[in-house]
Amino acid sequence: QQQVKQSPQSLIVQKGGIPIINCAYENTAFDYFPWYQQFPGKGPALLIAIRPDVSEKKEGRFTISFNKSAKQFSLHIMDSQPGDSATYFCAASRANTGFQKLVFGTGTRLLVSP
């Protein structure tokens, strides 16, 4: 049973496009939603994260949109660049675990063509 469902599995956009990756969760106890970026041969690294008390968070070209009632959140990458080509994972956890015990989505492989 996948607690965090992620789509699409893969995505190809042209440079300058705005890829959108979507995630949905079932457990309403989740209250911390990070996104991790992983390059081939490397470990994941935190990209951006959001708590459910806000509907949007921006950091540079990366934006998380959060819809608490729909139990969905998404990652938007503005003005995407070939260097953004990587696998992106959404995740969820709870404050009462110290925001640990991450539950990950299945990942989205993004390719940004030049």
Place this chain on the structure above:
Amino acid sequence: NAGVTQTPKFQVLKTGQSMTLQCAQDMNHEYMSWYRQDPGMGLRLIHYSVGAGITDQGEVPNGYNVSRSTTEDFPLRLLSAAPSQTSVYFCASSSISGTSGSEQYFGPGTRLTVT
């Protein structure tokens, strides 16, 4: 500051063999964890520790043991390797003192193949 280090980078085992994957961090983080990454399944939590002497099971603990004798080290032991344990293993560490979130720092991974 090396961050999170893992050894070995690659390992091939025969079914039934045992081995230990090493993980160390130099950030004085309380929390350490092990994940496995399989195609189409994301990362799944195997075991975790909130401090020296304290460990607990994650989502997929069967076939693995852990111990935490120091803050820095968190080895993962495969007791009797099976082909189903072929995967990429990541160790991560983080501070548990954050009040609005916590960044987990991942190591470079160990690619394990069990034949």
